[in-house]
Amino acid sequence: MAIGALVVDDSATMRRMIIRFLKQSDLPDFDFREARDGEDALEKFDPDRTRVVFADWNMPRLSGLDLVRELRRREREPITIVMITTEATPDAREEIEAAGGVEVYVTKPFSAEDLACAVRPALKGKAA
């Protein structure tokens, strides 16, 4: 059974690229849903089937930080949150770590292999 995955980015191109990279990888199969920002993500988040969220950090309407907080409040089963951002400075990483709730941090630009390597450890045991 595929892992329910929610891909959140205000760039449709980035969403497509993330999905394509994940499909190309040797990771378990995903059942993808897409969201264009944090508020859209909350509407599409299904606590019964979403097991991993790939979220951009800088988004309109609801930031990645606020999205993580809300997802953690709504989750029923543990979900893996992968934060994808252009912000690679130590300040940004500290902000994300201080906020808590993010298990994987991926910096743009990244390759398909970079993404798979970053995500693989966090997905162990997620595939049914």
Place this chain on the structure above:
Amino acid sequence: MTDQQAAALQHGELVVAAIGKLFGSMFDADVEPSGEFSSELLHEGAAASVVSLVGDVEMSIWLGFPRQTALRIVEIFAGDAVPFESEDLADAIGELANIVAGDTKSRLHAEGIKTQLSLPSVVLASDLQIFSQRDIPSRRIRFTSQWGDFWAEIVAGVKVGETRRAGA
């Protein structure tokens, strides 16, 4: 040229490195700086995006592609061919500039220079003329790729929209 403007242009190599990393990692391709960009390539149409960095240094980073180069690169990036005059193409070009600017910000930070990024602005034009104000220092760099030439430009110490006009 002020000291800060000179400093901004000196960081052009960081932008070049960020562009190299973008294409190397996400496109598995090499791109090379190759001298002056010919504006004649823009008469077939062009897509360009700009992101400003404001803080310890102030500069704008432009990333621009002639029409055919833009179509080829975005097809690779998005995974499908998209029309030139479309939100999808604008989204992709803006995201490329955003990634380059974000990486440049990180490289500046590693040198102790803190900045904040603007959101990208994108221009899609059937013809494009670029005018540079003589008193605002800038550096335009041509890149050669397997999909065609494109350019980046670092403009020192100005806000977005103050130095460019696009004509259709």
